[in-house]
Amino acid sequence: MSAPAVICRGLRKTYGETVAVKHLDLEIQRGECFGLLGPNGAGKTTTVEILEGLTAPDAGEVEILGMRWEEAEREIRPRLGIQLQETRLTERQRVEEAVRLFRSFYPSGPTVDELISRVQLGEKRRTYVKDLSGGQRQRLSVACALAGQPDILFLDEPTTGLDPQSRRALWQVCEEFRAEGGTILLTTHFMDEAEKLTDRVAIMDHGEILVQGSPRELIDTLGGAYVIELTPTVPVGDGELAALPGVRRVDQTGSGDWLLTADELHRPLPALIDLLGGKGGGLSALTTHRATLDDVFLAQTGRQLRDE
């Protein structure tokens, strides 16, 4: 039985007074796509860069493919594909030149042509990096990460700032890599991305993992499949809301709105309108959606994942 792709235990990293990673344990199996989720400043990038062997932790142990950085950096490096957050490639370099440069660092891997076509940049192969769109640059960056046919692909916020079409193009590259048996560690603050791509996620905040599991399991911890967000025009008690049929959970947001988690919508909604009507009031706002990892994060921290 081969060793897990990534194991880390008791990871800790501080920068002066700031604790970037407080105490972190992770285990990622081979062939898995694992998502590290959390808001900006949660410690995701620090964690990933420690795992990538680019930052030394203050405490804790890391094993990559059963090897440790201190002992086997030469053996580990060629087996990882790394995309750093916001790396700028050389601007006056053509797409094929950039890919050929990165390919030259690895003992084996796909050809330059294969790499370029895998990220669908065939038409842009003679284009300067500076003339690429954000999505094209990001795909080029992934092509460079794939240059050594890696066992593990690290992607740090690969789709931040991209349009929906570019995001889907990148997701497709990830899915193809998975299909060949590759392992992915992905950080993101897009919950839909995590739900779409990952087998398991860990939600991080303030340098710690709050919960981890498959997206389905985490959403199930909310107790219901739907979330009803409402602003009543008259005062209402949480006991009254909890008593509505089908409602599993009641939370109040910082701004005073109510969040109801329910198994379904068709039973609690009429009852809610009856309840408020009986008090001589109504609703000034009402939205409903299927429960997502965003709701899990909100339930865990009382905060929205992304500060609008």
Added chain:
Amino acid sequence: MSRRAAIRELTLTRLRVMLREPEVIFWVFAFPVLLALGLGIAFRDAPPEPVRVAVVAETGAEAYVARLEASAEVSTTGMAADAAMDALRRGEVALVLDGGDPVLLRYDPTRPEGRTARAVVDAALQEAAGAPRPVDVRVDEVRQRGDRYIDWLIPGLIGFNLLSTGLWAIGFYIVQMRQNRQLKRLVATPMRRSDFLLSQILARLAFLLLEVPLIVAFAWLVFDVRVEGSLAAVGLITVLGATCFSGLGLLAATRARTTEGVSGIINVIMMPMLVLSGVFFSASRFPDAVQPLIRILPLTAVNDALRTVYNDGLPLLAAGGELLIVVAWTAVCFLLALRWFRWQ
């Protein structure tokens, strides 16, 4: 792929970036040529001009005008006394001839042309009056090839260009890569760090093949500046110099996090040598007390070695001391740079 492939790709990448950067093309190629052109024209050799003498009117000095004008080395202008003194102060004339007995010559002894005028006018007056010449003198007007300012300037410009390209192309570029996290991205691959540094130097030396011949050929075609010694020796000195200044550039780049930071460091390194190391004027103008310090600066050593071969036509060994200084600087810079270099 082999390590050679990585070194080749890294070197090619660096060369492509340099050649695709219009600013680099200007500073490395156009700038030294324009500088040589400008200075060559400003300090060109003019035929000897006659000394200009103001002859003060109505003092009896007019009597000497014909005698002075007989000499090709003097030209005279008649002026009122006040106007003549103003012209002297402004440097429009080198000497004022006042009449009377004895004849009065007014000039400013701190100006070289004043002293020349005094000697020329005095001799012309004596000779015209039929003074005897107790010593017979023969003169030989000598113009030697390679003694003009432009001949002296070109090796210094080459040396300075080696320094500035080394500092900017290596130092600035590496800090830029550190600042936008490209260095970190490279370190995240199995690339050997020594391959990266080696290819920066190789790209720099490859660039030399374009840079130095351009200046040498330009100086030869436009100003007839000849390499008196061997071209191979000049080539070797520029390779040693460029390697040394690459090391200095690497040292400048070891710690700086921002391009602003490294620009300051580069200027601090470059400016003193621009003044002290004999680029535009000879380093021997500085006091004897600081000469030992000036002699061990790497740019002084490179410039002196270049001039030994380029102007004096001496063999490479005649610049052995200077070359040792250059090699020592190279070793120290690389050792310190490799020890202190920060990749992230």
